[in-house]
Amino acid sequence: MAELHVGDxxxxxxxxxxxxxxxxxxxxxxxxxxxxxxxxxxxxxxxxVSEMNRRAVVKKDAIKVIKAAPVPEPAEDDDDPDQDNA
Known part of the structure; x- marks a missing residue:
C-alpha cells in the first residue's frame, strides 16, 4: 500500500x-x-454524499491513489540545541 498524504x-x-x-x-x-x-x-x-456533507472516513486498504500530492521537504531547524551560540 502506498503512503497516503493530505491532498492526494x-x-x-x-x-x-x-x-x-x-x-x-x-x-x-x-x-x-x-x-x-x-x-x-x-x-x-x-x-x-449530501447527507455525509461530501466527506467519508475510509479504511486505508480501500483507497487507491490516482494522483499524489507534492510532499513538502522537511524544514531545517535554525534553533539547533547542539549548536554553540557564542
Missing part, C-alpha cells in the same frame, strides 16, 4: 450506504483510515 487524489471502494465507488481528495490521514472530501461520485449516491 484518490478513489475509494463503496461501503455502507454507498452503491458505487467514489473519488475525492484526502483531507486528513489517520493511523488506519483517511478522511476523503468526495467530489467524484455516481448520481445514484448523490443523496448519500
Amino acid at each position: 487524489v484518490v478513489t475509494a471502494k463503496k461501503f455502507g450506504p454507498f452503491e458505487h465507488d467514489f473519488g475525492g481528495e484526502l483531507e486528513k490521514v489517520y493511523e488506519n483510515s483517511a478522511l476523503v472530501l468526495i467530489d467524484d461520485y455516481n448520481d445514484g449516491d448523490s443523496m448519500t
Whole structure:
C-alpha cells in the first residue's frame, strides 16, 4: 500500500450506504483510515454524499491513489540545541 498524504487524489471502494465507488481528495490521514472530501461520485449516491456533507472516513486498504500530492521537504531547524551560540 502506498503512503497516503493530505491532498492526494484518490478513489475509494463503496461501503455502507454507498452503491458505487467514489473519488475525492484526502483531507486528513489517520493511523488506519483517511478522511476523503468526495467530489467524484455516481448520481445514484448523490443523496448519500449530501447527507455525509461530501466527506467519508475510509479504511486505508480501500483507497487507491490516482494522483499524489507534492510532499513538502522537511524544514531545517535554525534553533539547533547542539549548536554553540557564542
